[in-house]
Amino acid sequence: MKPSGPNLRAIPDGDDRERLFCGDCGFILYENPKIIVGAVCTWGEKYLMVKRAIEPRLGTWTMPIGYMELGETADQGALREVWEEARAVAEVDGLLAVFSFPQISQVHMIYRARMTGPDFAAGPESLEAGLFTWDEIPWDHLAYPNVRMALEYERQVKGQTGFAPIGL
Amino acid sequence: MKPSGPNLRAIPDGDDRERLFCGDCGFILYENPKIIVGAVCTWGEKYLMVKRAIEPRLGTWTMPIGYMELGETADQGALREVWEEARAVAEVDGLLAVFSFPQISQVHMIYRARMTGPDFAAGPESLEAGLFTWDEIPWDHLAYPNVRMALEYERQVKGQTGFAPIGL
């Protein structure tokens, strides 16, 4: 049978919202907002950035960031993305930003992290990885406005602990 | 046809993890961590609490908290839960806690909020709602340890702005 999956909408019994369900087998899909986790990682004065090898925004630069997976904490997910996209090992030491995007039902949680060694390399979802001084960051080729916002906030709270994340 | 839905596991082409798929129609379910949003709400010196009318932990007390829905920000979701469970109107003014529970793939985001008026009432998922002084809070009948942790942190940062959330 050709995959169809949930593609019809109705309000299930006892619910108060429309949900997607499958006309073939009756499965009801409860869609939930998705969590995106990432980290502004530093090594000394330098920032770890990756050039995206996949759409959307292929060829633009970002901190390592991606979908949180099952079975991990949000900060573990951020460090997994650092490893997957930039082949770097880091430690989280604060939450920089919580950005909600209700139009696409995403919450982005961006941590501050420090690399524990100088090694890095492009992972399979990156065209390049690099360590940049502040002035070297490819500001004109960033993937999204929140990349700049997270980088600027990291600089603003540098050396501080106990800061509130930007966003809400 | 009786609903079966995704109940088989395999690694899809081009993926690196097992996913659930439906043997009837082939639909692949990409499960993601879920976001739970809630708020420690105060009215003057008093704390807004609800007694759960649904499982799990029916009959125990908590701050208003529940699943974030599509199309809202995390803080809007927290205030929606305050309205749905305690029929109170409030404003968020900080992020108290981010608790990850990897065993159940949940991230709980608990905000600090202030009621904008004295009205409250039990919503459909609550047996009771109440405003309690610190000493009146039903400490021995709280739903989860994170309820106590969020309440205690609210008290610790009372009057402060710019505090870091507990958890990560």
Ligand SMILES: [Zn+2]
């Ligand atoms: Zn189906």
Ligand SMILES: [Zn+2]
């Ligand atoms: Zn199916």
